[in-house]
Amino acid sequence: MSLFDKRMSKEKKASLDLAESSRQEEWECPSFAARIFQGALEWDLVSPFPEQTAEDKAAGDEFIKKLEVFLKKNLDPDKVDETREIPAEVIKGLADLGAFAIKIPEEYGGLGLSQMNYNRAIHLLGSYCGSTAALLSAHQSIGVPQPLLDFGTEEQKKKFLPRFAEGAISAFALTEPEVGSDPRKMKTMAIPSEDGSHYILNGEKLWCTNGNVADLIVVMAQTPPKVIKGKERTQISAFVVDTKSPGFEVTYRCKFMGLNAIQNGLIKFTDVKVPKENLILGEGEGLKLAFVTLNTGRLTLPAAVGGMCKWALRVARKWANKRQQWGCVIGEHESISSKLSYMAATTFAMDAMTQLVSHMAHAQKCDVRQKKCDIRLEAAMAKLFCTDASWEIIDHAVQIRGGRGYETGPSLTGRGKDGAPLERAMRDSRVNTILEGSSEIMHLFIAREALDFHLQKMKSILDPKVPVMKKLRLVISAGFAYALWYPKLWVPCLGLGGHVSSKRLRRHVKFIKKASKRLAREIFHKMMIYQKKLVSRQNTLNRFVDVGLELFAMAAACSYADSLNKKDGKDKNSVDLADLFCQQAEDRIKKHFKDVHHNYDKTSKAVAKKLLADEYEWLENDIIK
Ligand SMILES: Cc1cc2nc3c(=O)[nH]c(=O)nc-3n(C[C@H](O)[C@H](O)[C@H](O)COP(=O)(O)OP(=O)(O)OC[C@H]3O[C@@H](n4cnc5c(N)ncnc54)[C@H](O)[C@@H]3O)c2cc1C
Structure with a gap:
């Protein structure tokens, strides 16, 4: 204080x-x-630029090729957008490919792929269908698999992780009607039962991506406060909640500006019994768990928007080379060419940052030659930089396409033209500077961590309780x-x-x-x-x-x-x-x-x-x- x-x-x-x-x-x-x-x-922390080993790359290539073939054959992103549904057979097909267990180790039935290969998969999806990218990333970056991989006990891993290999869907529930960026006013309560065998969960969660269709959800809830150093402290804890439990209900499906097919709404817990074994990390450790999970979880958005920006760059480049106005192709007008070069240079920097931090995240967990780094700042910076920049890039792409940028993909194809649905991409991408830490909150988070060097020295000096x-x-x-x-x-x-x-x-x-x-x-x-x-x-x-x-x-x-x-x-x-x-x-x-x-x-x-x-x-x- x-x-x-x-x-x-x-x-x-x-x-x-x-x-x-x-x-x-x-x-x-x-x-x-x-x-x-x-x-x-400290140049040696970022150079030489890390590379995937040949073996890791080959494993990723194989999965990504299969994913690409599957998506092209089975998934129509415009239809997903229009119907607000990802077809059940597509979800089943993705599950059969192992797409719900990309990072889960093989011993628990998963594909056991690395963080880089996971990001490559999300990058590919980001270039194609925002809603499907959100389904898989909310499930694996912040949903049940990641916190269990980071903090779960062996029993928890054995119990839950194999279910994802079979296609179980998960979600992460922190937000409530009164709880956005600030979790202090959390109303969802998890009260221990008298015999201590379980917690009774009551409350309501809002905007939990996949929440409406999830099998398992990581739920953040208040457990009874504890007195620490003479002061009563709010305790926020994290639980794995099975949505088949009596008392769980989905009460509303929200509709958004974009990401039309995400299953996201209001979910309610009424006296839901959660076994005490489902508590992750310990009472009062929920927010810490969320923060640490997000360190790597946050890398998914940069990967996804990176894919989208490369696609937008391609659309803009092709159009700028083809569209003739005022005696030449529009790409030759300086106002357009400078937008194109900005898009290319910024996309390159986004890609570099995302790859670099993904390698750092991988090195943190695995025995590789690269130095181990603390990535809390780097991951937050990648999220902030890439989501802000991607919004500008998509805006430039829409501008370069002119009226066709504003027209919907299906409308363009309906009159026999190339769809290039930038309009959908723009709607889908707007939320990225709001969720998983809004740009404003990311600034505060980064500032806090950046100032830690000084605060550590000053903390006790400024504390009135410390003796003279x-x-x-x-x-x-x-x-x-x-x-x-x-x-x-x-x-x-x-x-x-x-x-x-x-x-x-x-x-x-x-x-x-x-x-x-x-x-x-x-x-x-x-x-x-x-x-x-x-x-x-x-x-x-x-x-x-x-x-x-x-x-x-x-x-x-x-x-x-x-x-x-x-x-x-x-x-x-x-x-x-x-x-x-x-x-x-x-x-x-x-x-x-x-x-x-x-x-x-x-x-x-x-x-x-x-x-x-x-x-x-x-x-x-x-x-x-
Ligand atoms: C499509 C979608 C998917 C989502 N998925 C999930 C999910 O899976 N799980 C989940 O738990 N939540 C999810 N969310 C919720 C999301 O994380 C929240 O929207 C986000 O945390 C911001 O909360 P809020 O919208 O209530 O905004 P608020 O916290 O009310 O903030 C409103 C505005 O004020 C700014 N602001 C707030 N505090 C400060 C401050 N101290 N200083 C400066 N500016 C500030 C914010 O940056 C924002 O611009 C999702 C939301 C959407 C729209």
């Missing part, structure tokens, strides 16, 4: 307190992104640490900052090194100025996060292009893409740095305050209310 600004409301402090107590505190392995925020470029003498010792030791660290941020970057083969890329790697030092300095200065109040200055924190995000994306793009460049053949032009991406990212970074000092945050805040106080209601005139 000691880190929170005094002016914060009690409610806000309580929410932050819960999030803080569920945070994974330890950093057992290094994090490339965390070091960027501290002013250090201890504080003094802490101040001295923090002073020493900063005295060694801070001057390094001013040392000019003389080295190349990484062994990259291309001169053009070397320049960018040098920029990353220099800019990360500036980022660390700026963060430190603002921390000194605002202290606890910095937590409430979201715009300032967001700018820092966005700089870190761009630097990480640049590093991934440079390392990936460097590895492709070293190989022979067609991949050599990857340097052009990384070079363009980095030039554009550098521009954005310079703007963020400038905005840290020169901005209109005050005016904007004042207008918003008046707006929320209804003072500008007059502006909403002449409309149908």
Whole structure:
């Protein structure tokens, strides 16, 4: 609690307190992104760019080929969109392929494929049918398999995992009508029975993807509070709930702007008996479980949107080469060509980031030569960067297709034209910046983890309960640490900052090194100025996060292009893409740095305050209310 600004409301402090107590505190392995925020470029954590082993790739190739053949033959995404249903025989066919047990080890009946191969499968689906990608990814990235693989007991794994190999569907239920990004007000309760053999579950969950058709759901619920260090603490726990249990019901199916076929609505638990063996990890560990599960779970969205962006790029490229207006193909008009090159360069960076973090996630769990990294920041950054960028990319693709971008796929095919359903892709992709951590919450999460380096040093110093003498010792030791660290941020970057083969890329790697030092300095200065109040200055924190995000994306793009460049053949032009991406990212970074000092945050805040106080209601005139 000691880190929170005094002016914060009690409610806000309580929410932050819960999030803080569920945070994974330890950093057992290094994090490339965390070091960027501290002013250090640890190039060897991202280079040489990791590659799949031949054996792993071959295993993935075989499954992905089968999946592609199956999808092309059996699944019509426009029909799925129109009917709001994925046909039962398609779901059965996917189950027969093992698509509901991609990462589940063979000993439990699954395919036993790696994180990279799983992501490749979702990437393929993302390029074809958003609803089917959501079905498989909600099931495997956040649904029952992932938390059980990470935290389940052997008994739990033996009991539940083989069911997924047979096609059982799962879901993850955290959200409630009053619980969106902030889980503190969770009303779903799991109360232990008198004999301790089970929990009684009561409550309602909203928008749980697959929830309406799932066989098993990971449900987050409040268990009785515990007194920890003299204070009553809310306990959120995670349970595997069998939807065949008496008292479980689906009360409503929601319809959305896109992802029309997802089975998602309101589900209700009335005195549902959940065996105590179905508690995962332990009472009060539910949010931590959700956070850690999401570290790898969050990589699925970047993979899915990466597939969609590559498809959109292909549609836009072909159209820009074919459509003639004003005497030439539209791709020759600079306004269109710059959109195309932005799309290509950004898609390349997204791909680099997703592959890099997927390899890091794989290395974390397996015995491979690559260094083990803490990926909490990198996965969150990949989610934030890729979902935000993909929205811009799809918007550009729609613009390039003009009226045909706005027309639906079935309408285009209905008049004998190539469908290229960008309209559906746009609807399907909009939710990606909202779910699995909205972009705003991802900024806060990344800022919290990025500041941990400082907060760890300051926490006890700022805590009024720590005795003065201890504080003094802490101040001295923090002073020493900063005295060694801070001057390094001013040392000019003389080295190349990484062994990259291309001169053009070397320049960018040098920029990353220099800019990360500036980022660390700026963060430190603002921390000194605002202290606890910095937590409430979201715009300032967001700018820092966005700089870190761009630097990480640049590093991934440079390392990936460097590895492709070293190989022979067609991949050599990857340097052009990384070079363009980095030039554009550098521009954005310079703007963020400038905005840290020169901005209109005050005016904007004042207008918003008046707006929320209804003072500008007059502006909403002449409309149908
Ligand atoms: C299609 C779909 C599928 C979903 N699937 C699942 C699922 O499988 N399981 C599940 O549990 N949930 C699921 N959700 C719920 C999803 O995770 C939530 O929508 C998300 O957590 C945001 O919650 P909310 O919509 O209530 O928004 P709110 O939390 O009410 O937020 C509204 C807006 O305020 C912003 N905001 C909130 N707090 C802050 C803050 N402190 N600072 C700055 N900005 C803030 C948010 O970013 C957002 O822009 C799904 C939702 C949809 C639409």
